[in-house]
Amino acid sequence: MTPAEVAVLAALHPDNVLTAAQIQQASTLTTWRTRNALAQLESRGLIIPSHPRGRWRISPRGRAALMTKGRRFA
Structure with a gap:
């Protein structure tokens, strides 16, 4: 698992339901990543x-x- 994938999972944990833009903001990743x-x-x-x-x-x-x-x- 890549650091970007971990960041996305962490943004969604425990029960968040987010858009790609919200995940991007929470994880501080680029749009592409x-x-x-x-x-x-x-x-x-x-x-x-x-x-x-x-x-x-x-x-x-x-x-x-x-x-x-x-x-x-972590």
């Missing part, structure tokens, strides 16, 4: 799209990954 991290995390099932459209939330699998792998980046 935010969107790339979102795509990678979604492809691995660590985040899931939420309603209303254009929002993201962390999955239970994402919470587990953040707890185990996120410690390396």
Whole structure:
């Protein structure tokens, strides 16, 4: 997991439902890095799209990954 992916998961933890722009602001990443991290995390099932459209939330699998792998980046 990349530092950008950890930052996105941390922004969504514990139960935040945020847009890409809100995630970008909370994680202080560039637009490109935010969107790339979102795509990678979604492809691995660590985040899931939420309603209303254009929002993201962390999955239970994402919470587990953040707890185990996120410690390396803290």
